[in-house]
Amino acid sequence: MLKGEGPGPLPPLLQQYVELRDRYPDYLLLFQVGDFYECFGEDAERLARALGLALTHKTSKDFTTPMAGIPIRAFDAYAERLLKLGFRLAIADQVEPAEEAEGLVRREVTQLLTPGTLVQEALLPREANYLAAIATGDGWGLAFLDVSTGEFKGTLLKSKSALYDELFRHRPAEVLLAPELRENPTFLEEFQKRFPVMLSEAPFEPVGEGPLALRRAQGALLAYARYTQGEAFSPRPFRPYDPGAFMGLSEATLRALEVFEPLRGQDTLFAVLDETRTAPGRRLLQAWLRHPLLEVGPIEARLDRVEAFVRDSALREGVRRLLHRVSDLERLATRLELGRANPKDLAALRRTLAVLPELSALLGEGFPLPELGPLKEELEAALVEDPPLKVSEGGVIREGYDPELSALRRAHEEGVAYFLALEEQERARTGIPTLKVGYNAVFGYYLEVTRPYYDRVPPEYKPLQTLKDRQRYALPEMKEKERELYRLEALARRREEEVFQALKERAKREGEALREAARLLAELDVYAALAEVAVRYGYVRPRFGERLFIRGGRHPVVERRTAFVPNDLEMDHGLVLVTGPNMAGKSTFLRQTALIALLAQMGSFVPAEEAVLPLFDRIFTRIGAADDLAGGRSTFMVEMEEVAQVLREATEKSLVLLDEVGRGTSSLDGVAIATAVAEALHERRCYALFATHYFELTALNLPRLKNLHVAAKEEAGGLVFYHQVLPGPASKSYGVEVAQMAGLPREVVERARALLQGLLARREGALEGVLERLLALDPDRLTPLEALKVLHELRALALGLVRS
Numbered sequence: 001m002l003k004g005e006g007p008g009p010l011p012p013l014l015q016q017y018v019e020l021r022d023r024y025p026d027y028l029l030l031f032q033v034g035d036f037y038e039c040f041g042e043d044a045e046r047l048a049r050a051l052g053l054a055l056t057h058k059t060s061k062d063f064t065t066p067m068a069g070i071p072i073r074a075f076d077a078y079a080e081r082l083l084k085l086g087f088r089l090a091i092a093d094q095v096e097p098a099e100e101a102e103g104l105v106r107r108e109v110t111q112l113l114t115p116g117t118l119v120q121e122a123l124l125p126r127e128a129n130y131l132a133a134i135a136t137g138d139g140w141g142l143a144f145l146d147v148s149t150g151e152f153k154g155t156l157l158k159s160k161s162a163l164y165d166e167l168f169r170h171r172p173a174e175v176l177l178a179p180e181l182r183e184n185p186t187f188l189e190e191f192q193k194r195f196p197v198m199l200s201e202a203p204f205e206p207v208g209e210g211p212l213a214l215r216r217a218q219g220a221l222l223a224y225a226r227y228t229q230g231e232a233f234s235p236r237p238f239r240p241y242d243p244g245a246f247m248g249l250s251e252a253t254l255r256a257l258e259v260f261e262p263l264r265g266q267d268t269l270f271a272v273l274d275e276t277r278t279a280p281g282r283r284l285l286q287a288w289l290r291h292p293l294l295e296v297g298p299i300e301a302r303l304d305r306v307e308a309f310v311r312d313s314a315l316r317e318g319v320r321r322l323l324h325r326v327s328d329l330e331r332l333a334t335r336l337e338l339g340r341a342n343p344k345d346l347a348a349l350r351r352t353l354a355v356l357p358e359l360s361a362l363l364g365e366g367f368p369l370p371e372l373g374p375l376k377e378e379l380e381a382a383l384v385e386d387p388p389l390k391v392s393e394g395g396v397i398r399e400g401y402d403p404e405l406s407a408l409r410r411a412h413e414e415g416v417a418y419f420l421a422l423e424e425q426e427r428a429r430t431g432i433p434t435l436k437v438g439y440n441a442v443f444g445y446y447l448e449v450t451r452p453y454y455d456r457v458p459p460e461y462k463p464l465q466t467l468k469d470r471q472r473y474a475l476p477e478m479k480e481k482e483r484e485l486y487r488l489e490a491l492a493r494r495r496e497e498e499v500f501q502a503l504k505e506r507a508k509r510e511g512e513a514l515r516e517a518a519r520l521l522a523e524l525d526v527y528a529a530l531a532e533v534a535v536r537y538g539y540v541r542p543r544f545g546e547r548l549f550i551r552g553g554r555h556p557v558v559e560r561r562t563a564f565v566p567n568d569l570e571m572d573h574g575l576v577l578v579t580g581p582n583m584a585g586k587s588t589f590l591r592q593t594a595l596i597a598l599l600a601q602m603g604s605f606v607p608a609e610e611a612v613l614p615l616f617d618r619i620f621t622r623i624g625a626a627d628d629l630a631g632g633r634s635t636f637m638v639e640m641e642e643v644a645q646v647l648r649e650a651t652e653k654s655l656v657l658l659d660e661v662g663r664g665t666s667s668l669d670g671v672a673i674a675t676a677v678a679e680a681l682h683e684r685r686c687y688a689l690f691a692t693h694y695f696e697l698t699a700l701n702l703p704r705l706k707n708l709h710v711a712a713k714e715e716a717g718g719l720v721f722y723h724q725v726l727p728g729p730a731s732k733s734y735g736v737e738v739a740q741m742a743g744l745p746r747e748v749v750e751r752a753r754a755l756l757q758g759l760l761a762r763r764e765g766a767l768e769g770v771l772e773r774l775l776a777l778d779p780d781r782l783t784p785l786e787a788l789k790v791l792h793e794l795r796a797l798a799l800g801l802v803r804s
């Protein structure tokens with residue numbers, strides 16, 4: 001049914017619309033009518049509301065319905081907005097020229113667009129664009145497909161938290177949930193809070209090999225991709241991967257370290273590193289950041305490449321300049337495989353292939369790129385300099401490339417020449433000096449005579465049209481010539497399409513080599529970018545060893561916006577306690593250590609004067625108040641869950657950052673928890689950095705514990721921060737001073753200072769009481785009963801001490 005009014009049946013155009021629309025119930029059907037994509041009825045109202053468009057009405061003799069549309073030339077911009085707003089789009093195009101149609105123009109759905117299955121360059125983000133599928137069974141099966149590049153991979157995860165971490169690393173644009181998850185309201189609610197992405201449906205029929213949950217996820221991705229891209233769609237071979245083969249980075253860690261997303265609108269690590277010049281390079285850099293390596297061999301191999309570019313500035317600059325001219329071969333290869341490449345794509349391919357030999361010449365034998373010379377030459381011979389977007393516009397194939405096309409074009413030109421000559425010829429023959437040959441869409445070619453010469457019109461002129469002061473005529477042979485011209489035009493267009501099709505096939509045959517070239521170009525781009533960053537900001541090549549040693553380490557992001565004080569850190573398996581006033585730079589120090597480790601293991605130089613690092617299997621972080629208000633857990637609850645995970649899963653090779661654990665509860669519970677956690681971490685023999693305000697911790701007597709503090713000094717004007725990390729614990733917490741600097745009212749600061757002094761005095765008094773009582777004892781003379789009594793007494797004193 002279509003919303004509308006009127007007694008009559010639906011007019012044929014609307015019937016065709018409803019038929020197509022009903023085939024895609026989850027999609028918004030955009031229906032081509034000439035230069036517009038239109039919606040009718042309820043969908044017109046939705047479209048108008050979503051985009052703020054004017055709603056009009058389509059009215060025929062006895063039926064009227066709401067109508068709204070978008071101009072086709074502005075399609076990309078509108079489509080992007082609609083996809084962001086959560087629409088899936090079905091595009092129904094006119095599939096025959098209106099002139100050739102008998103009756104209603106034929107229309108078909110030529111494209112289905114959803115956020116996770118895009119291949120249209122204009123609509124895609126420059127990042128990888130993943131569609132994900134999740135199924136359960138013998139674990140959590142998680143598979144990813146990037147339709148735009150054909151990348152297809154997946155893994156089986158043991159826990160839901162591992163699933164969330166892996167999803168967060170990839171940030172899919174659209175997710176397919178298996179029925180058992182989709183129909184579980186608790187899961188669904190939790191999932192949508194964490195990942196507010198489009199959820200779509202697909203059959204979860206298992207395909208491929210491996211665990212059932214993973215096969216089902218794979219099957220769903222394939223089914224959905226084939227539904228949206230056509231049955232011919234086939235991705236790259238499925239690649240099972242093991243997240244355990246890479247450094248573990250949880251969602252909390254990626255967030256806390258601001259790798260991809262800033263916490264408070266500042267820059268990210270990725271933004272600092274992204275000196276890539278191509279989209280595939282950018283995607284690869286992201287993939288490396290998401291998946292730092294665990295083995296020294298491959299890491300050193302990457303570092304060697306980066307170093308070569310660091311050492312040779314001319315090479316680096318030359319390569320980066322050439323990369324500017326390279327287009328996104330990876331996505332281009334996919335569009336070729338899907339048969340969706342347009343003339344501009346092939347021109348971009350030609351330009352990119354022309355760069356390859358230049359790059360090879362620069363790089364020498366160390367970095368062999370595929371040749372692809374013959375394809376380049378073919379494209380150069382076949383394509384005009386700047387082809388239009390669509391073959392149907394004509395003028396894509398270079399003159400002289402295809403003899404048949406040339407012959408058709410020649411014949412067409414002759415036909416046109418006949419009409420050009422006709423004017424002269426007929427003027428001479430009839431003696432009408434103002435006679436003209438004209439053309440319009442209704443009558444085609446005509447001869448036009450103005451009123452003063454009507455009497456000279458010869459009898460064989462067939463009248464077509466009478467205007468105020470002129471008449472239009474045709475000669476019988478003109479109609480024949482005209483039909484011939486149309487025929488030649490259609491033939492030439494068809495031939496041009498055939499030639500273009502063959503050219504695409506030719507390019508498609510090189511698919512594998514193109515993908516190989518794409519992969520190498522992306523790597524080259526990343527190496528050159530990392531080298532550029534290293535040179536620009538003064539990074540060094542890291543080395544790997546058991547003991548951690550960083551001299552002059554810096555925070556790569558913070559140093560971009562402030563004059564930064566470099567700091568050293570030396571540690572082994574064990575616990576480093578970092579104390580110091582608020583704002584001194586404890587968090588920054590912790591984070592920079594993790595960022596340096598992450599950079600090193602992805603194969604990058606690091607912001608330091610010297611760095612020797614263990615190979616970490618995982619970075620755990622418990623930093624800052626990452627309140628989970630949406631998830632309904634309190635700050636303290638989130639904190640404790642994260643700490644629990646660290647204690648469960650940290651190994652001797654893990655780097656653990658804990659920032660002020662225990663803060664979210666009463667100070668007594670807080671100290672107790674922090675102490676117990678510190679002891680347990682120490683026991684794990686991981687590499688743990690623990691920033692805290694609890695001085696009690698600095699007195700812990702543990703063999704592998706080391707105290708550091710961030711220096712600050714009280715001066716007349718207030719507290720001065722040096723941001724310098726020094727050995728030993730801090731002497732004082734300066735909480736009240738920082739509060740004062742933050743602008744707390746003077747009377748409140750004074751009151752706090754007085755209270756603090758009182759508390760300290762009481763604490764000292766109580767301590768003295770305990771000591772006195774203890775020293776006065778002679779344990780050898782106490783009866784068991786007396787001893788018990790003294791114990792109770794001491795405990796009461798001690799309780800007073802902790803509570804003060």
Ligand SMILES: Nc1ncnc2c1ncn2[C@@H]1O[C@H](COP(=O)(O)OP(=O)(O)OP(=O)(O)O)[C@@H](O)[C@H]1O
Nearest residue numbers: 558563564565581582583584585586587588589723
């Ligand atoms: N090494 C450094 N050189 C220069 N500025 C720094 C340095 N370290 C930190 N800062 C600056 O000092 C400010 C406070 O740093 P940070 O948040 O690390 O302090 P903190 O000790 O963890 O504070 P709190 O205990 O309140 O969380 C930051 O804004 C940062 O820009």
